[in-house]
Amino acid sequence: MMHLLVVAHGSRREDSNLEIHQLIEQLRLTTTRFAAIDCAFLEIAEPNIAQGLRQQIAQGARQIVVMPYFLSAGRHVSIDIPEQVQNIRDAHPQIDIHIAGHLGVAEKIRRIVIEQALLAI
Amino acid sequence: MMHLLVVAHGSRREDSNLEIHQLIEQLRLTTTRFAAIDCAFLEIAEPNIAQGLRQQIAQGARQIVVMPYFLSAGRHVSIDIPEQVQNIRDAHPQIDIHIAGHLGVAEKIRRIVIEQALLAI
Numbered sequence: 001m002m003h004l005l006v007v008a009h010g011s012r013r014e015d016s017n018l019e020i021h022q023l024i025e026q027l028r029l030t031t032t033r034f035a036a037i038d039c040a041f042l043e044i045a046e047p048n049i050a051q052g053l054r055q056q057i058a059q060g061a062r063q064i065v066v067m068p069y070f071l072s073a074g075r076h077v078s079i080d081i082p083e084q085v086q087n088i089r090d091a092h093p094q095i096d097i098h099i100a101g102h103l104g105v106a107e108k109i110r111r112i113v114i115e116q117a118l119l120a121i
Numbered sequence: 122m123m124h125l126l127v128v129a130h131g132s133r134r135e136d137s138n139l140e141i142h143q144l145i146e147q148l149r150l151t152t153t154r155f156a157a158i159d160c161a162f163l164e165i166a167e168p169n170i171a172q173g174l175r176q177q178i179a180q181g182a183r184q185i186v187v188m189p190y191f192l193s194a195g196r197h198v199s200i201d202i203p204e205q206v207q208n209i210r211d212a213h214p215q216i217d218i219h220i221a222g223h224l225g226v227a228e229k230i231r232r233i234v235i236e237q238a239l240l241a242i
Binding site for chain 1: 148195229
């Protein structure tokens with residue numbers, strides 16, 4: 001069974017990092033499709049990506065999906081996250097690590113933008 | 122009828138700003154609930170928020186929803202965007218400008234995270 005690691009940017013504002021931890025708790029209540037769901041941060045906050053992946057591997061993960069929690073396909077999504085994931089792949093060649101499309105590519109985001117805007121009226 | 126202004130952060134990467142313009146084009150195809158849908162940028166890119174709002178007002182908008190296209194309720198969402206919107210409200214007291222909850226508060230984001238992750242398997 002897959003493990004899911006949601007990777008957010010990480011912030012100096014502890015409240016922003018807390019939002020990610022709360023998201024993870026909600027995701028755990030939303031689905032039983034993953035053996036475990038955890039978060040990691042690209043910068044500033046911990047666990048970082050390597051720590052998050054190593055922890056899941058230590059807990060028995062053999063297949064992991066890394067989900068970039070980013071709206072935009074900038075350098076972080078296209079270069080930084082793949083590089084850090086590749087380092088762990090190289091160190092643990094027996095582990096199967098996939099990187100999902102970042103959040104912003106999901107077509108349903110459009111519908112949420114509209115719904116959120118209509119809620120404000 | 123409402124006008125919708127989607128406010129993104131703005132990036133030095135022109136591709137990232139282009140993604141927002143493409144999102145706007147998709148939103149226009151997705152809904153007829155707004156008289157117009159445009160984008161503006163908090164920093165770096167143009168139009169900025171004041172320019173975006175003034176342009177909609179010049180086009181006849183009397184009610185505007187500002188939708189912060191941000192995942193996290195950081196300083197940008199809680200302070201910077203409201204401040205810049207308030208400046209325009211003060212200059213145009215006859216215009217009704219609402220600020221929607223930022224994208225990240227939408228509960229459906231959770232489901233999209235799961236769906237995107239499952240697509241990667």
